[in-house]
Amino acid sequence: MAAVSATAETAWIPRRPRWVFRAAAAALAAGVIGVAAFVAGQHHHSSAVTVLTGVAYTGGQQASVIVDGYTYGFEGVGSVDWVDSQGVTHMGSWPACLAKPGTTHRISFGYVPVTAPDGTGWRQVVWVDCRA
Numbered sequence: 001m002a003a004v005s006a007t008a009e010t011a012w013i014p015r016r017p018r019w020v021f022r023a024a025a026a027a028l029a030a031g032v033i034g035v036a037a038f039v040a041g042q043h044h045h046s047s048a049v050t051v052l053t054g055v056a057y058t059g060g061q062q063a064s065v066i067v068d069g070y071t072y073g074f075e076g077v078g079s080v081d082w083v084d085s086q087g088v089t090h091m092g093s094w095p096a097c098l099a100k101p102g103t104t105h106r107i108s109f110g111y112v113p114v115t116a117p118d119g120t121g122w123r124q125v126v127w128v129d130c131r132a
Contacts, residue, residue: 049110050123053132056107058098065109072111074125080109082128097130108132 052072054065062075074080082095097105108129115121 049112049126051108051110053106053108055104056098056109056128058101058103058105060101061094063095063098065107070123072109072123072125074128080125080128083130085130087131095128095130098128105130106132 052065052067054067054072056063056065060075061077062073064071064073066072077094078092080095081089081091082093083089084096095107097107108131109125110127111123111125113121114124
């Protein structure tokens with residue numbers, strides 16, 4: 001009698017078609033692949049800072065440095081963070097070593113590659129070190 005009762009109790013549980021399980025498995029697999037692709041893409045597109053050293057030419061609150069045939073330029077107060085000759089980091093002001101227009105000064109600087117939505121790209125100077 002107990003066996004009949006157990007069968008009767010489980011008889012009301014509906015069986016799901018195999019396509020439901022296959023669809024769920026496919027959705028799970030697609031999700032895992034999507035997350036893996038996102039993580040791989042983030043790693044591949046990371047923008048590490050490249051450090052270069054060169055002679056900066058100044059003109060007002062703008063400067064340019066030519067290194068290996070590529071010109072790096074920046075301008076305006078606060079456009080880059082900078083380190084003074086004592087190693088103190090400054091934000092929101094123009095580098096002291098580049099303050100006098102028409103002069104040159106050897107600097108180290110860091111840049112990151114930037115790509116705009118239309119595909120154009122440039123190297124954005126993100127900091128200047130006056131101690132070079």
